[in-house]
Amino acid sequence: MADRIQPRTLKGFRDFLPEAELQREAVFETARTVFRSYGFVPIDTPALEYTEILMGKGSDETDKQLYRFTDNGGRDVAMRFDLTVPLARYAAQHIGELGTPFKRYHIGSVWRGENTQRGRYREFMQCDFDTIGTESVVSDIETALVIHDLLTALGIERFTVRINNRRLLNGLLEARGLTDQATGVLRSLDKLDKVGPDAVRSDLVATVGIPESDANALVDLAALSGGSDILDQVDVGDSELGARGIDELRQFMAGVEAAGVEPGRIVLDMGIARGLDYYTGTVYETVLDDLPDIGSVCSGGRYDDLASLYTNQRLPGVGASLGVDRLLAALEELSPESSARTSAPVLMTLFDDSRRSEHLAVVAGLRRAGVGVELYPEARKLGAQLKYGDRRGHTLAVIIGDTEWDDETAQIKVLATGDSHVVDQDELADACRRLLGDA
Amino acid sequence: MADRIQPRTLKGFRDFLPEAELQREAVFETARTVFRSYGFVPIDTPALEYTEILMGKGSDETDKQLYRFTDNGGRDVAMRFDLTVPLARYAAQHIGELGTPFKRYHIGSVWRGENTQRGRYREFMQCDFDTIGTESVVSDIETALVIHDLLTALGIERFTVRINNRRLLNGLLEARGLTDQATGVLRSLDKLDKVGPDAVRSDLVATVGIPESDANALVDLAALSGGSDILDQVDVGDSELGARGIDELRQFMAGVEAAGVEPGRIVLDMGIARGLDYYTGTVYETVLDDLPDIGSVCSGGRYDDLASLYTNQRLPGVGASLGVDRLLAALEELSPESSARTSAPVLMTLFDDSRRSEHLAVVAGLRRAGVGVELYPEARKLGAQLKYGDRRGHTLAVIIGDTEWDDETAQIKVLATGDSHVVDQDELADACRRLLGDA
Known part of the structure; x- marks a missing residue:
């Protein structure tokens, strides 16, 4: 063919090679298992929705990032940019059938025309x-x-789930007569980890425009973290909202302790604001103690009303979102050697096409015994096949040549060390399992 | 809010409610497990690609169905309509790094502006x-x-994987001097299951325009199915291509038998054509014996060159695609009662907010023992909570009220039968597992 098309992906889009995709699948499988153990159920929604649904009130930033177009039927449509707006639409549409409480998880792709330079x-x-x-x-x-x-x-x-409560923060601002400056204050506090207390103090005074004494008090408060006892140091004056926030955090910490969580894993942190208008109660961030700079790997909060754009049924709720890309980068950095590079741990080599059926019988037996095994499809030199196994990340290679067929034995080679073991063919599955550490 | 947005999905798009999504997840988990046991590895590719990549040579039908638009950067882009074209592009781009043989699986959404009336x-x-x-x-x-x-x-x-080989079919047409009519003949044969032999015979003569004697011979051939022995009845004359097809099918069936597949599960069927130009060797269809009318639930074939549009490296291969929607419909019809309706089998009820922490401790213990359990979040009447459990599809409800806290016991209710069992709290996990049939 004369005119070949240059194979390439769009800017900002990625192919996942097997090694990366195996890691991603492992994370999602773990997530599904944990979600289910608490009774969360999966849902899915379309990638494309009416633009009107996704835009809702819409911020200018979201608008600019939307993949939006007119479909062949003349509809104004767009690709979902998060899973929260589709959840709100879904809940408004189906909550009668679903009933409450409704606990869902959703794992899916979203699309945003972000600036890829960042x-x-x-x-x-x-x-x-x-x-x-x-x-x-x-x-x-x-x-x-x-x-x-x-x-x-x-x-x-080593990780820390950091907890705060927006009622406490808002109550505290109420007590100080700063309710009108709440959004600015919370956004400023959100930068604490990045810019430090001095910069936040200046920002609160100069940009948000609150008195220096309040700025000092807020920055001092934000430095508090630990168990329920830190709440004794929080003064919300006579704000009922603030008192409710404190009470909720005390109940929260009592529950976490009752569930047997190791102390220090889930802590109160008065510096967590999660400045979105959306949140109204408990807020969550999660930092990896060994990689604090990558930011929160799981964040969320409680909200008063999920779906007011689509229904008059009030739907309060609480949830969080896993930062998949951040978490995968962290796992790679924390334990690079643990990443699986292949799906089946055993490679069965093949030398002689006339023995193909015997090999197929042996690998079928291994699979029936629960051992994942890839059969090399062509009779090639052993060296080439072992190199293939190394490259693919197989742990063991099984070699059955003429001698072994005669003796009804098999040679198992541990690819990382080069060690060889000869076993009877009817012991092969057990031997593989033992060498793989599964038995 | 005065102006609510009507919550709705686009025509031809679906929300997945939890019950349906649990089924879908179960199918994909099973598929991943089986694929991996053979050494297939997962990949992923973007939902959006350059239109030029997806259209390739492009058929008019594909073109019309494409979700195609200009992105904010002025690029002509489209949503993928299958996983085969992205695989070809991916292989052309990465095969140097991946090496061959390369065994991949890919589970993902695709989009086609189909006529929803069908x-x-x-x-x-x-x-x-x-x-x-x-x-x-x-x-x-x-x-x-x-x-x-x-x-x-x-x-x-009860299912049958039906196998044929395009070399055999093409060789046979070659022997009869019908090579120029091959596409028409294969498309006509593909309709055998739907319209029957008489209609196909007429079609071959009237529409495709081949002699009646050839039409009769082809329809008679297409009726052959069974083991390797049926190949004795196939006459490909002196066509080398046909002889190679027959030889490949013999080797194929010998291998299947060696792998210990129950006879009748994988059979030769001379009526399978899979009329796409794409296939060049073995072709596959899979019918459910109890639901033949839904058509093939898994189809595929061997091809000579996957990615010639994008690279000069010749990449022969073989693969198949699971018909996910068909298969899910079939599972629903074949064993509707088996469908999981919830993710955690146990519902822990809650009556008294002051006992919240004790309940949290008990459910944490159950989860540590591997029992999935949903804690009802509010202290409500028992009836309402049991009704919730029924609706959600929980198998067991655990009830611990004042009496049970005093006795350190728990009541386990089997929701389907209403049977109750009282056990010591430290026996709870074992008792649940026993009642769930896990122990």
Whole structure:
């Protein structure tokens, strides 16, 4: 063919090679297992929706980032840019049938025409879970427990789930007569980790325009973190909202402790603001103690009303979202050697096409015994096949040549060390399992 | 809010409610497990590609169905309409790094602006697996074994994987001097199941324009199905191509038998044509014996050159694609009662908010023991909570009220029968597992 098309992906879009995709599948499988163990159920929604649905009130930034077009039927449509707006639309449409409380998780791709110079992708996976239709603090507690169980199940040993409550923050601002400046204050506090307390103090005074004494008090408060006892140091004056926030945080911490979470894993942190207008109660961030600079790997909060754009049924809820790309980068950095490079741990080599059927019988037996095995499809030199196994990341190679067929034995080679073991063919599955550490 | 937006999905697009999504997840999990056991590895590609890439040579039909638009950067882009074209582009781009043979699976959404009056959806999942870069019949055999293992793992007891070989068919047409009519003949044969032999015979003569004697011979041939022995009745004259097809089918069936597949599960069927120009060797269809009318639930074939549009490296391969929607409909029809309706089998009820922490401790213990359990988040009447459990599809409800807290016992209610069991709290996990049939 004369005119070949240059194979390439769009800017900001990625191919996932097997090694990366195996990692991603492992994270999602772990997430599904943890979500389910708490009774969360999966849903899915379309990638394309009416633009009107996705834009809702819409911010200018979202608008500019939307992949929006007119379909062949003349409809104004767009690709979803998150899983929260589709959840709101879905809940408004189906909640009568679903009933409440409704606990769902949703793992799916979203699309945003982001500026790729900031290292952002235009297509990425989100992994969200929410409990809708209840204001019970049990759901707030379980949200933190799910984050805890998920990171633990992923093999991350050192992490901290940081908790605050927007009622406490807003009550405190109310007590100081700063309610009108709330949005600015919370956004400023959100920058604490990045810019430090002095810069936030200046920003609060100069940009947000609050008195220096309040700025000092807020920055001092934001430095507080630990167990329930830190709440004794929080003064919300006579704000009922603030008092409710404090009470909720006390109940929250009592529940977390009752569930047996190791102290220090889930802590109060008065510096967490999560400045979105959306949140109204408990808010969540999760930092990896060994990689604090990558930011929160799982964040969320409680909201008063999910779907007011689409229904008059009030739907309070609480949920969080896993930062999939951040978490995968962290796992790669924390334990690069643990990443699986292949799906089946055993490679069965093949030398002689006339023995093909015997090989097929042996690998079928291994699979029936629960051992994943890839049969090299062509009779090639052993060296080439072992090199293939190395490259693919197989742990073991099984070699059965003429001698072995005569003796009814098999040679198992541990690819990392080069060690060889000769076993009877009817012991092969057990021997593989033993060498793989599965038995 | 005065102006609510009507919550709705686009025509041809679907929300997945939890019950349906649980089923879909179960199918994909089973598929991943089987694919991996053969050494297939996962990949992913973007939903959006350059239109030029997706259109390739492009048929008019594909063109019309494409979701195509100009992005904010002025690029002509489109949403992928299958996973085969992206695989070709991906292989052309990465095969140097990946090496061959390359065995991949890919589970992902595709979009086609289909006519929804034919009951088709405009967004659906595909689930494909392919072995690229080898002509070995081992890969053809394993393709059939994967289909076999997958349906078996899904609990389908009666199915038939039907096999033919395009070389045999083309050789036969060559021997009869009908090579120029090949496309028409194969398309006509593809309709056999739907319209019957008489209609196909007429079509071959009247529309395709081949002699009546050839039409009769082809329809008689197409009626042949069974083991290798039927090949004795196939006359490909002196066509080398036909002889090669017959030889490949013999080797194929020998391999399938060696792998221990129950006779009758994978059979030769001279009526399978899979009339796409694309296929050049073995072709596959899979029918459910109890639901033949839904058509093939897993189809595929061998091709000579995957990615000639994008690279001069010749990439032969073989693969198949699971018909996810068909298969889910079939599973629903074959065993509707088996469909999981919830993710955690146990519902823990809650009566008294002051006992919240004790309940959290008990459910944390159950989860640590591997029992999935949903804690009802609010202290409500028992009846309402049990009704919730019924609706959600929980198998067991655990009730711990004041009496049970005093006795350190728990009541376990089997929701389907109403039977109650009282056990010590420290026996709760074991008792649940026993009642769930896990122990």
